[in-house]
Amino acid sequence: MVNCYAEILMKIAIIGDGAVAEGLAREFGEAAGVTLIQQWARKTHTVAELAPADLYILAISDGAVAEVSGVLPLPKGSVVAHTAGCVAMADLSPRIVNRAVIYPLQSFTRGRRQADFRRTPFFIEGATPHALQTVRRAAEAISDSVVEMSSERRARIHLAGAFANNFSNAMLSLGELIAADAGETFDTLRPIVAETFAKALDMPSPRLAQTGAAQRGDLYIQARHLAILADTHPELTTLYKEISNRICRISKKN
Secondary structure (H helix, E strand, C coil): CCCHHHHCCEEEEEECCCHHHHHHHHHHHHCCCEEEEEEECCCCCCHHHCCCCCEEEECCCHHHHHHHHHHCCCCCCCEEEECCCCCCHHHCCCCCCCEEEEEECCCCCCCCCCCCHHHCEEEEEECCHHHHHHHHHHHHCCCCEEEECCHHHHHHHHHHHHHHHHHHHHHHHHHHHHHHHCCCCHHHHHHHHHHHHHHHHHCCCHHHHCCCHHHHCCHHHHHHHHHHHHHHCHHHHHHHHHHHHHHHHHHHHC
16 A cells, blocks of 8 residues: 655755754654655765755854855755854845745754753744745644744844853853862752752743842952952953843842
């Protein structure tokens, strides 16, 4: 008996070999309603080896989107989408009629899988109704939160993600650095970090979870902190002051 369902599966090819490409390939490879036919990369494949697909997802560096989309021999009529949060859909080659964006607001690390990927929000955009419908169907195969959004608004979401994700992680690294001055490892900070993020996620707004010397307006403790930094990491004193001032202003609004 012929399996007709297999014939209507959307064929997806992912272009790229970085962390985002790896993560999306894993999710699409296990999703229902779509079939991942290839993960193509310039380092390991030739142009001639690029397989025919309904949707090509460019999970590549932001600066390479225009170049790669302009040189790959993609089938006419296929949908081509990039995954970059801060790159406009218009940056895709104008020779591609069905341009699109399929941006996951998520942190990807090689070899690591998110606990519940379906909670990851996807922001989509399409230059044609067909392109939009295609990326919507693909995104809904692996996510329960799919939102159509313009390139301008998406760039702002990407910026918000940089503050919430990249910058917060950088702060954890600085905490680890300063703890090492006291002879301790990051393990000492794990309980307070876990509680901090748990409160931020449980409360209506992370502003309500703010604690510490800056939130209390405790200038004595802040001066002590700055004195320690001046002796150990003077390059961090300006950062400490700027963040403390920001916390103070936010706390006054609560």
